[in-house]
Amino acid sequence: MNMLEQINQTxxxxxxxxTDIPNTAIILGTGLGSLVDYMDDKLFIPYKEIPNFPxxxxxxHSGNLIFGTLGGVKVIAMQGRFxxxxxxxxxxxxxxxxxxxxxxxxxxxVSNASGGMNKEFVVGDVMIITDHINLFPxxxxxxxxxxxLGPRFPAMTEAYSKELIALADKIAFEKNIRxxxxxxxxxxxxxxxxxxxxxxxxxxxxxxxxxxxxxEVIVANHAGMRVFGLSxxxxxxxxxxxxxxxxxEVQQAAVLAQPKCLEIMREMVVRxxx
Numbered sequence: 001m002n003m004l005e006q007i008n009q010t011x012x013x014x015x016x017x018x019t020d021i022p023n024t025a026i027i028l029g030t031g032l033g034s035l036v037d038y039m040d041d042k043l044f045i046p047y048k049e050i051p052n053f054p055x056x057x058x059x060x061h062s063g064n065l066i067f068g069t070l071g072g073v074k075v076i077a078m079q080g081r082f083x084x085x086x087x088x089x090x091x092x093x094x095x096x097x098x099x100x101x102x103x104x105x106x107x108x109x110v111s112n113a114s115g116g117m118n119k120e121f122v123v124g125d126v127m128i129i130t131d132h133i134n135l136f137p138x139x140x141x142x143x144x145x146x147x148x149l150g151p152r153f154p155a156m157t158e159a160y161s162k163e164l165i166a167l168a169d170k171i172a173f174e175k176n177i178r179x180x181x182x183x184x185x186x187x188x189x190x191x192x193x194x195x196x197x198x199x200x201x202x203x204x205x206x207x208x209x210x211x212x213x214x215x216e217v218i219v220a221n222h223a224g225m226r227v228f229g230l231s232x233x234x235x236x237x238x239x240x241x242x243x244x245x246x247x248x249e250v251q252q253a254a255v256l257a258q259p260k261c262l263e264i265m266r267e268m269v270v271r272x273x274x
């Protein structure tokens with residue numbers, strides 16, 4: 001079975017379970033899964049029940065596809081994502097985004113935890129991703145291109161929607177939320193970065209670094225979707241930083257930043273839908 005057939009098989013399975021498919025999807029990152037607590041009329045489909053879906057193996061990632069409403073707007077939420085460092089290839093990492101597009105989703109919201117190297121950032125800051133630098137060794141579009149999914153050579157000039165970024169800034173201003181802007185550097189992990197690597201990422205133009213998001217955003221753009229991304233700064237790195245990050249501390253910092261992310265994401269979903 002080729003990738004197109006797998007995508008269609010998975011989409012058909014989901015349609016058999018859900019009558020009214022939303023056109024907005026949210027990928028919830030580390031520590032941000034509790035957005036689902038604010039959703040109504042929820043239907044949970046565990047990843048393990050979905051044909052062709054990988055299963056999340058990371059602590060703090062639940063592994064459910066959730067259909068429901070957020071602020072009255074129908075959404076699909078991914079509770080737990082797939083990472084290259086888990087051993088999945090890029091086609092598997094980005095498979096859910098392909099399925100979303102096949103279901104008719106046209107707007108994708110993504111969130112993640114990241115380490116900051118911008119000197120103005122503090123732990124707990126929330127950053128709008130304005131652009132990214134892809135340092136993964138494999139591009140999710142490598143290999144045969146199916147024209148039904150998107151063009152062979154897609155532009156990444158506006159990988160993150162300027163319209164949605166402006167909307168987020170407006171919401172943050174109204175609610176008096178400190179919201180940073182910056183470039184996200186995508187790397188494989190699973191190691192946290194060395195001080196020298198943090199300095200290198202800062203020198204080449206990065207503001208924060210993480211182990212996800214970039215492949216999903218590339219595929220969403222390939223498929224013609226609007227994308228908005230938030231990154232929670234859960235630790236800081238560089239040659240003058242002595243803190244040693246742990247996965248537990250990253251999760252704790254993400255939980256502390258959660259109310260800000262939640263408020264922005266909920267408002268973004270409601271206002272972008274109208």
